[in-house]
Amino acid sequence: MSKTGPARTIFDPEHDEFRAFVREFLEREVAPHHERWEEQGRVDKEFYAVAAEKGIVGFWVPQEFGGLGIEDFRYNVVIQEELGKMAFSAPSIRLYNDIIAPYLLNLTNDEQKQRWLPGQAKGTFTFSLGLSEPGAGSDLAGARTSAVRDGDGWIVNGSKIFITNGLNSDATIVFCKTNPDAGHRGFSLLVVEDGMEGFKRGRKLKKIGMAGQDTAELFFEDVRVPEANLLGEEGQGFYYLMMNLGVERLAIALAALSQARQVFDDTLDYVKTREAFKQPIGTFQANKHVMATFSTELDIAQVYVDSLITKVLDGTLSDIEASKAKWWVTELGKRVIDGCLQLHGGYGYMLEYPVAKAYIDYRYMTIGGGSTEIMKEMIGNDLGLAWRNRG
Ligand SMILES: Cc1cc2nc3c(=O)[nH]c(=O)nc-3n(C[C@H](O)[C@H](O)[C@H](O)COP(=O)(O)OP(=O)(O)OC[C@H]3O[C@@H](n4cnc5c(N)ncnc54)[C@H](O)[C@@H]3O)c2cc1C
Incomplete structure (x- = not known):
């Protein structure tokens, strides 16, 4: 708890215990490396496996896929608050637990869950979220990255910018225009994975702060993405966001x-x-x-x-x-x-x-x-x- 501030009644004793555990984890696993991560401009990828082993990331993955099956937002809160207090901006834990998790829990089918959730529980397969583009950030409906149907898949062309964990991630959820004539119903979410032909990562962007967090540009040149990597339903991407x-x-x-x-x-x-x-x-x-x-x-x-x-x-x-x-x-x-x-x-x-x-x-x-x-x-x-x- 903070030295000053109002009494907080939203937590139970187990959250307080978890807070002490998180603090100790951050002191042991983040503090000794943070300066080096800032110098190299990214967190060691292996950090996420260490964090997953201790239940700091991926605890929300259902038990049948190797996680702890904990969906109590107060645990997410405790982690974010302790990171904030210790001013550790390098690890993208908010992206992992608060931003990516709902996409993977709520939009994936059984086969996708089998494919992606165990790696989330173990911290060995991480995601980034590619929405912003050089010409469209606030106005996401202006996104131009396109996905055109090709047999049983899609051909993706375009680029994304400012993508957190863009260099370290094994896959990116990409917001694509799949029907240029359908307005807000013309967007879908496709998962582009590391190693797919035509998928390139750009330079690590130099920022004024959060130096240890990798923020990158991503480029897609005729990237073939299988139908199996469509998240949720075609045309619903904007509403999922x-x-x-x-x-x-x-x-x-x-x-x-x-x-x-x-x-x-x-x-x-x-x-x-x-x-x-x-x-x-x-x-x-x-x-x-x-x-x-x-x-x-x-x-x-x-x-x-x-x-x-x-x-x-x-x-x-x-x-x-x-x-x-x-x-x-x-x-x-x-x-x-x-x-x-x-x-x-x-x-x-x-x-x-x-x-x-x-x-x-x-x-x-x-x-x-x-x-x-x-x-x-x-x-x-x-x-x-x-x-x-x-x-
Ligand atoms: C460190 C960092 C990490 C990021 N990580 C990610 C990520 O992981 N994934 C991702 O997709 N994006 C990411 N972003 C992008 C971020 O979401 C966008 O920068 C943000 O949404 C703003 O978009 P923009 O930069 O295109 O600014 P613009 O949309 O060009 O806006 C420029 C200015 O105009 C203002 N403006 C725009 N429209 C209006 C309006 N209608 N009325 C009044 N003012 C307006 C804005 O408020 C802003 O002040 C990241 C950005 C940063 C800096």
Whole structure:
């Protein structure tokens, strides 16, 4: 648990025990390697097998396919919160447990489950999710990667960009246009696997933060994908994305909140001890009020986020609620981390201080998984303010 913040009632004792276990795992299996992973620009692929063995990834795989069969989102929450607190941005655990899992659990047929789930349970076969393209990120309906029917399969052409785990993954779920005349019903999800002819990975993209997480471009040149690699039904790809986005957005919000809370806690210690003009800098009224404001906002955010976590548990989370949490909490975290960096003065600009590292690693939060502006678009449309409603 954090040093500050409201009492949290959503967890049971087993989640608290799991939290201590996760922390110990991260200290043992991530801390010693994180700097090296950042230097090499990717996590050692073998890490996922180690994490799976300890039930940190893939625990959601049903027991018949070698997993633990645990579908309690609070375990996902605990992992995201501990990663956020320890500022470990390299391993793509959110992608593994929160983003890819629903696709593999809900859209696969029996044969696909047999093929892909055991590797997920063991951490030996990992996925990435290829939605964004050079010309289409927020506006996914503008995606141009095409899949054209060819006998009992598809021929895929196009490219994807900014793909997390793009280099390390063994397969990518690719959002493709399968019928150019069918609007939103013209997209499907195809699994493109490592080694398929015509599938190439581009350069590792150089980012301002999250240096250890590989983010890549993917290219498809006449890649033949068998029918057996179609996820769910043809023409439903766009709707499958929408189905899964709520939990993904909440997962980003809660990870962002935990990281911002940790930076706040560290800064609270700092402003109590760092002195200027013979008094602790936190006791100047201007700074005291900054910390008081952040403390209030973080607490209120936590209560909202926890209420949405319980909605995931009872299956009632709406996309709009998740969008509200995503934009508001990630923007709050951006302000908190920026304000905390300011309170560290020159030290806040030095990368050896966690606040400086958090500042650059965190910046992604208001962009990825749907930007702040797109979240507000969705919320506004839900209020009946879509332009099409006026025509
Ligand atoms: C580190 C990182 C990892 C990522 N991982 C993945 C991944 O694994 N898989 C994947 O598919 N994608 C991934 N992405 C891509 C990410 O989802 C997109 O960058 C994001 O959705 C924004 O799309 P875009 O970059 O094309 O920006 P654009 O869509 O070009 O938007 C540019 C700006 O315009 C604003 N804008 C767009 N439309 C509107 C509107 N209607 N009203 C107001 N403002 C608007 C946006 O909010 C943004 O500020 C990743 C990105 C990053 C940075």
